[in-house]
Amino acid sequence: MAFLRKRNYSTVKVRKRDMPDGLWLKCPSCNEIIFKQELEAALNVCPKCGHHFQIGRRQRLDLLIEPGSFEEWDAQLYSVDTLGFTGVAPYLEKLEENRKKTGCRDAMLCGRARIGAHRAAIGVMDFNFLGASMGSVVGEMVTRLIERATRERLPALISCASGGARMYEGMLSLMQMAKTSGALARHAEAGLPYISLLTHPTTAGVMASFATLGDVIVAEPGALIGFAGPRVIKEATQQDLPAGFQRAEFLLQHGLLDMVVPRKDLKAAIVRLLDFMMGRPAGAPAPKPAAPAEA
């Protein structure tokens, strides 16, 4: 696959459509004007304040797996307008618009790849496609991914991002929460590890299903993570939201997350988790015993 060809430099290449035009852009967090090339070289993390910009599926995949090891699964699935949803913006128009925008059929990329020494089932949600909302296709792809991981006795990793359920598919989209969770029940029963990686933003129906069912839940710094959106909560409660509410660091403190890991360290962290949960693969060097603490 073209996007996985070997490169002679170590940074992840950003496709043009992931960024607005121009050589410079403003960090939404620190308002610093950043040279785009500098941002790209830093994995789309603001060199000044550490703000993690959203990245597309290919870039995310490159970040997490060994180069050239990806075999894509279930790319043949596509969404249909089963309810005939019209209204202000018909579903079919929205789908077409997002297919053109991303060059992808829907919000999910699935397959098998090597992560460190491990073969793993990996899923990546792409917020650029309709806010990575979960409809029948996303739900089916996640379910097939987990079912196949169970059959092939693979650990699973899903990089999550989502605005929630895909309203245009009505109750079918809600039921994807049950379907994906059911598949994970079987994967767990087979004693296989599942790591959930939460990226900005992961909310609603995805959050209330496979995103929070990880044996280990990892998040990127600053990611918005929650069930209801902050605006909805403010409206419903008429209360001011606490500082840092629903951000990754807040959720680490409140006990939901196992760890918050900066983008540049993600892969190493995931490899360490898999090493432990899968047992160190044959032939791998034993870890050096930790240096004794200074006496």
Place this chain on the structure above:
Amino acid sequence: MPPYILPFEKPILDMEKKLEDLRAFSQAQNIDVSFEIERMQNKITEMRREIYENLGAWDKVLVARHPQRPYMLDYLAAMTTDFTELHGDRVHADDRAIIGGFGWLEGRRVMFIGTQKGRDTKSNLERNFGCAYPEGYRKALRLMKLAAKFGAPIVTLIDTPGAYPGIESEERHIAEAIAVNLRDMFRLPVPIVVVVIGEGGSGGALGIGVGDRVLILEYSYYSVISPEGCAAILWKNRSYANRAAEALKLTAPDLLKAGLVDEVLPEPPGGAHADPAAMSATLKAALLRNLEELDATPVEQLLEQRYNKFRAMGVFGEDAAPAPAASPAPAS
């Protein structure tokens, strides 16, 4: 409590007023108009039947939210003997919007779990308008596991606008509480019958909604988002809720047609609130029938069927051969 009148029930109210006037007149003048009265009563019954047979999706949402609609505790009072409520999630608190406990249904042990709304300001505050916090979902799972331990089937009764979107809900991880329920309900080795008795509000409803049978009352709804919420997002205006309600295909017959529920329980003319006793009898009979069928199913088969039931939900297109991701198929 004064009767609560839905907009489309107004003609019924007008007729009932005329009937009352006629009765008062007959009494005051000592004139026998019993024939007229009977004719009018029949007309009212006919009118109620006709109006309810032609309700639109939004009208049904209003019926599902009717403040005199029977709630979980009303059905338990009518259907069960010796209901023993069990409290608390053993972690944080006792949620009052999701309740549960042991009950007997015609001599059969059942773990009842469900959402409960209030009927007035005071009880609505206690019940948080039927919107549960994480501890409600965690209590529900605790009780389900208890039922599994003693081999008792589980019946969940759902009537909630949704899980509570509050600060504390997020601080105690309501999403995780719901997700764990979804996952673990797939593995509970006892029959589970789910009934949507009023509002089936999104993830908050589904959080106790995985089962072997999913039933829904005729004028209940079950939706991924409230019609108002959908209207606000897709029409940029909450007042389009009626249009959103139609578009979401959230009514009981729509859901049955889509294979998302197994059975629609007919409501009495004028809705469950017009005749709670009749509705309770219908519900009880349906529960007994379904529990009996499920009882005969071996556990392994039960879990396999439960998985396959939800596994089959989803409508999408699929090409025969994997296509390059960059060339989307023409949507059909």
